Amino acid sequence: MTQTIVIAEMSNNTVHASTAELVSAAIALGGEPTLVVPCTEAAQADGAANMGAANILAAKSAAFSHYDASGWAAALDAVAPQGTVITGASPQSKDLAARLAARRGVSVIQDAIAIQGNNITSPVYSGKAMQTVSATGPVVVSVRSNVFAAAQGGASEASVVDTDGNVATSVQEFMARASERLDVAEANIIISGGRGMGSPDNFSHLEAIADTIGAAVGASRAAVDTWEAIPHSMQVGQTGKTVNPNLYIAVGISGAIQHLAGMRSSKYIVAINKDADAPIFQHADYGIVATWEEALPVLHESLKGMMG
Amino acid sequence: MPNIIVLVKQVPDTNAKIVVTGDRVDLSSVKMVMSPYDEFAVETALQHREAAGGEVTAVTVGGAGAEKILKDAKAIGVDHIVRIDADDEMDSNALQTLIAKAVGELGGEVVYCGKSAADTGAGSTGPGVAERMGWASVSNIIGAGFDGGLSVTMPSGGGNAKVSVPLPAVISCDKGGFKVRKPNVKGIMQAKRASVEVHSIEAPASTVSIVSHALPPAKPAGKSYEGGAAAAEVAKLLRDEANIL
Numbered sequence: 001m002t003q004t005i006v007i008a009e010m011s012n013n014t015v016h017a018s019t020a021e022l023v024s025a026a027i028a029l030g031g032e033p034t035l036v037v038p039c040t041e042a043a044q045a046d047g048a049a050n051m052g053a054a055n056i057l058a059a060k061s062a063a064f065s066h067y068d069a070s071g072w073a074a075a076l077d078a079v080a081p082q083g084t085v086i087t088g089a090s091p092q093s094k095d096l097a098a099r100l101a102a103r104r105g106v107s108v109i110q111d112a113i114a115i116q117g118n119n120i121t122s123p124v125y126s127g128k129a130m131q132t133v134s135a136t137g138p139v140v141v142s143v144r145s146n147v148f149a150a151a152q153g154g155a156s157e158a159s160v161v162d163t164d165g166n167v168a169t170s171v172q173e174f175m176a177r178a179s180e181r182l183d184v185a186e187a188n189i190i191i192s193g194g195r196g197m198g199s200p201d202n203f204s205h206l207e208a209i210a211d212t213i214g215a216a217v218g219a220s221r222a223a224v225d226t227w228e229a230i231p232h233s234m235q236v237g238q239t240g241k242t243v244n245p246n247l248y249i250a251v252g253i254s255g256a257i258q259h260l261a262g263m264r265s266s267k268y269i270v271a272i273n274k275d276a277d278a279p280i281f282q283h284a285d286y287g288i289v290a291t292w293e294e295a296l297p298v299l300h301e302s303l304k305g306m307m308g
Numbered sequence: 309m310p311n312i313i314v315l316v317k318q319v320p321d322t323n324a325k326i327v328v329t330g331d332r333v334d335l336s337s338v339k340m341v342m343s344p345y346d347e348f349a350v351e352t353a354l355q356h357r358e359a360a361g362g363e364v365t366a367v368t369v370g371g372a373g374a375e376k377i378l379k380d381a382k383a384i385g386v387d388h389i390v391r392i393d394a395d396d397e398m399d400s401n402a403l404q405t406l407i408a409k410a411v412g413e414l415g416g417e418v419v420y421c422g423k424s425a426a427d428t429g430a431g432s433t434g435p436g437v438a439e440r441m442g443w444a445s446v447s448n449i450i451g452a453g454f455d456g457g458l459s460v461t462m463p464s465g466g467g468n469a470k471v472s473v474p475l476p477a478v479i480s481c482d483k484g485g486f487k488v489r490k491p492n493v494k495g496i497m498q499a500k501r502a503s504v505e506v507h508s509i510e511a512p513a514s515t516v517s518i519v520s521h522a523l524p525p526a527k528p529a530g531k532s533y534e535g536g537a538a539a540a541e542v543a544k545l546l547r548d549e550a551n552i553l
């Protein structure tokens with residue numbers, strides 16, 4: 001059986017749960033999955049147990065202490081078997097996928113949302129179309145989260161291999177985010193505000209709900225451009241972040257095509273807007289025609305009740 | 309005085325409606341523009357030149373129709389414009405190999421590109437070209453400084469990191485804090501007269517081929533409510549129907 005290699009998705013030196021989804025994607029491609037965990041200490045690979053892989057390889061290297069594209073690609077290339085490689089589709093993992101593919105002289109297919117036999121489908125034109133490709137020979141494929149069910153079982157013990165890669169860049173300074181809020185790119189639930197919020201201070205209503213349900217707070221470009229206090233890191237859309245959460249709540253956002261480009265693949269979309277004709281309603285699973293002043297307090301109270 | 313290269317790609321205007329005819333996207337009646345992130349790449353390249361001297365060459369890979377965006381880059385202030393003649397269905401291996409050869413031929417020492425092209429959404433080209441050249445790369449930068457070598461700002465685990473980058477390197481640009489400049493009349497006149505250098509470079513055969521395009525599956529019509537009180541009902545549905553909370 002051919003091998004398929006899964007590069008574990010890491011977060012704060014632990015194996016992120018979405019890695020088990022990547023193993024499912026590898027199984028869908030028809031290979032026997034080997035899970036490679038980039039780590040600085042072998043114990044960081046413990047979380048890879050029972051994620052459905054046939055083998056687990058803890059790839060141990062000082063190169064993995066901070067992300068450097070060339071160092072990571074070299075260190076992983078040295079230990080990962082040949083074959084098709086699967087990574088996550090976070091910005092860092094897509095970067096790594098491209099670098100690793102180039103290192104092996106093969107092509108990379110980004111943001112897979114479906115795999116059927118040899119056919120791999122990804123969104124193109126900002127999600128306005130789906131493209132299905134097929135490859136002859138090995139490729140590197142990044143796979144979006146929340147698409148495949150998590151795989152289970154399989155190997156529980158990792159074998160440890162030492163590896164190395166030359167790190168090219170060096171971090172001079174790290175600037176922590178002002179708030180401890182979850183980043184929209186990492187969140188499973190996002191509540192976003194647009195120009196309809198009226199002022200940046202009113203985002204506190206979104207933050208309060210976010211705290212109740214463990215969501216990240218996002219924004220439209222109009223909000224980011226209009227108000228200094230709303231940073232670009234919160235922007236969702238074509239020139240902001242592309243997100244794929246289970247739930248996206250759009251408040252006071254009209255639903256311009258460039259905003260939709262960043263969030264239309266969300267599993268469930270809730271829209272709150274006072275204008276019944278706002279385009280966002282065409283994409284909403286649940287649309288509420290109301291001002292946020294009316295709707296948010298009710299929403300918050302109900303959610304508080306449910307979250308106990 | 310660095311020899312600076314900026315990669316620009318022609319893509320459908322992001323406001324354009326995408327039509328699928330048969331099983332392929334049909335772009336015949338779509339307005340084409342420079343991919344939005346490439347504008348930030350051009351801006352960063354120009355700032356690099358202003359700080360360190362040297363010259364900026366804008367490079368695109370595509371057919372003759374792609375020359376308009378090279379003229380746009382010229383109008384904003386790049387020094388040279390180059391098109392690598394190619395038809396568009398290339399896989400990432402073929403495209404990156406081609407671009408790496410072009411950068412080599414042009415003697416580039418630093419390459420700027422967009423974080424992802426508006427058509428592919430991939431973000432593969434920058435890191436892929438860098439690896440093929442054996443260069444450093446940093447992707448998705450939101451700021452750049454040129455004092456005492458190149459340093460860039462990029463998002464990193466819960467914050468931003470300022471990273472120094474040894475040249476040669478490939479840098480892919482996000483929007484971040486960059487304000488792009490607009491062409492002035494003089495620039496537009498110069499761009500009109502400027503000639504595009506056309507190169508032809510051999511690319512390896514593609515092994516990834518497009519099977520089909522399709523429109524995204526239409527979403528079933530959602531439920532809609534009037535008035536803020538309905539938010540209570542929606543919260544219940546999120547729990548009981550969508551199983552989210």
Ligand SMILES: Cc1cc2nc3c(=O)[nH]c(=O)nc-3n(C[C@H](O)[C@H](O)[C@H](O)COP(=O)(O)OP(=O)(O)OC[C@H]3O[C@@H](n4cnc5c(N)ncnc54)[C@H](O)[C@@H]3O)c2cc1C
Pocket residue numbers: 193194195196197219220221222223235236237238239240241251252253254255256257258259262272273274275278290291292293322344
């Ligand atoms: C190249 C390019 C790239 C772009 N990239 C992005 C991007 O990445 N992300 C992005 O978001 N946009 C992007 N845009 C901008 C986009 O076209 C829209 O201008 C923007 O999304 C509008 O933001 P908005 O919906 O917040 O504002 P508006 O369009 O002004 O909508 C505000 C909405 O709030 C509603 N409203 C007002 N008051 C209330 C109230 N009290 N309660 C409830 N609802 C209320 C209104 O009915 C309206 O629908 C881009 C544009 C271009 C040209």
Ligand SMILES: Nc1ncnc2c1ncn2[C@@H]1O[C@H](COP(=O)(O)O)[C@@H](O)[C@H]1O
Pocket residue numbers: 315316317318343345346349367368369370420421422423424425426428429430431432433434
């Ligand atoms: N055909 C091309 N010609 C010139 N530059 C390109 C081309 N394709 C991609 N690029 C550059 O690489 C970036 C990322 O593209 P992609 O990897 O397709 O997302 C783009 O924003 C451009 O800067």
